[in-house]
Amino acid sequence: MRGCNSSMQLTRAADYGVRVMIHLATLPPEVRAFLPALAMATDAPESFLSKVLQALSRAKLIESHRGKAGGFVILPRGRGASMYDVIAAIDGPIRLNVCLVAGKSCERKASCPAHPVWAKAQRAMLEVLSAASIEEMAARVSAEVAPAPLRDGRIHSGSPVSL
Numbered sequence: 001m002r003g004c005n006s007s008m009q010l011t012r013a014a015d016y017g018v019r020v021m022i023h024l025a026t027l028p029p030e031v032r033a034f035l036p037a038l039a040m041a042t043d044a045p046e047s048f049l050s051k052v053l054q055a056l057s058r059a060k061l062i063e064s065h066r067g068k069a070g071g072f073v074i075l076p077r078g079r080g081a082s083m084y085d086v087i088a089a090i091d092g093p094i095r096l097n098v099c100l101v102a103g104k105s106c107e108r109k110a111s112c113p114a115h116p117v118w119a120k121a122q123r124a125m126l127e128v129l130s131a132a133s134i135e136e137m138a139a140r141v142s143a144e145v146a147p148a149p150l151r152d153g154r155i156h157s158g159s160p161v162s163l
Contacts, residue, residue, distance in 0.1 A: 012048070016052045029074075033071050053072055082129060083137075096121055
């Protein structure tokens with residue numbers, strides 16, 4: 001088997017979502033960041049990151065402002081979000097196997113020896129992702145590199161933070 005072609009892999013969109021949320025959480029409250037700066041800080045293509053930011057905005061984790069004084073700002077709900085919250089905002093609920101999807105029925109569930117293992121793995125994964133706070137992860141990188149705000153308080157560029 002060559003490479004990794006697993007359906008259990010985090011999507012690129014969710015990965016970028018987590019990166020951008022951590023980066024935004026490193027900024028002071030109410031500071032807005034431009035798309036180009038966010039793309040540079042997260043090492044994500046602008047066009048793709050734009051779609052990710054739209055999903056995060058729809059989930060009320062960030063706020064988008066248009067125009068010259070525009071940009072993106074993390075909301076208090078976003079600062080307090082977990083890694084699971086961000087991934088779910090981008091990709092929807094995470095399920096390791098179709099038999100774990102709420103409302104779906106698997107004919108083999110009752111007699112399948114693998115089902116309890118899937119369920120246990122699912123619980124463990126959700127517990128880890130739910131315990132990983134965006135704010136706590138941002139606190140770890142804040143001391144390393146902080147982007148420089150412009151005179152008006154917005155972030156234009158700065159040293160990229162490796163996330």
